[in-house]
Amino acid sequence: MDIKEKRRLEELTGIFKALAHPARLWMVEQLFDGEKCVCEFVEVLKLDFSTVSKHLSILKNACVVEDEKRGKNVYYSLRKKCLPHIISCLTKQDI
Amino acid sequence: MDIKEKRRLEELTGIFKALAHPARLWMVEQLFDGEKCVCEFVEVLKLDFSTVSKHLSILKNACVVEDEKRGKNVYYSLRKKCLPHIISCLTKQDI
DNA sequence: ATATCACTTGGTTATATTGCCAAATGACAA
DNA sequence: TTGTCATTTGGCAATATAACCAAGTGATAT
Secondary structure (H helix, E strand, O other), X not given: OOHHHHHHHXXXXXXXXXXXXXXXXXXXXXXXXXXEEHHHHHHHHOOOHHHHHXXXXXXXXXXXXXXXXXXXXXXXXXXXXXXHHHHHHHHOOOO | OOHHXXXXXXXXXXXXXXXXXXXXXXXXXXXXXXXXXXXXXXXXXXXXXXXXXXXXXXXXHOOXXXXXXXXXXEEEEEOOOXXXXXXXXHHOOOO
């Protein structure tokens, strides 16, 4: 296994790691129907602002989501557009 | 968020967790072109037999792979057949 | 300029994951 | 039966992850 292959695997596992937490996966699913700002997540998840922010930065670093600051708020939106399809595949039994 | 929704998220994150390790992801990819026995993985990964076996059991518990004992060997094969497609989607930039 | 709002970053502690070694298991072979 | 091979399980130490609180930042409002 060469260095290039190792980097490919690390990038891919980075995406899976990012999705491998209930709060993060839930937030990703919320983005399926459009952007949300951080405070909207904090309200529902009942986690500390800092915790939610860190979760989102993990998703951002993995290129799963992207952010945009507008006014006082930061809006997150889905970057990996295939995720709704992927999650639907994985949810079905034995496909 | 109700109990059923929590269980759904945990099952899904279980799959992503299983894929969120380079050695496990690599093994999953090896299974794309057919079953392999544990010793074949051990040889290439240069990890302890016990380590590889535990990795495979994580993948099995997440329903990503299945195993079958034949003679002295245990053969693992892919159960989530959509994974080649999923990985190809996630590998492409911004899709 | 100062305050406030909506975050992000740093630091700490609790918990989970990963790796190895050693020991147990289960199938086949002698 | 005794041994060996292929694998799993148990236990432990090292490392990584996740949560909170506190402090920092950067935009708007006063």
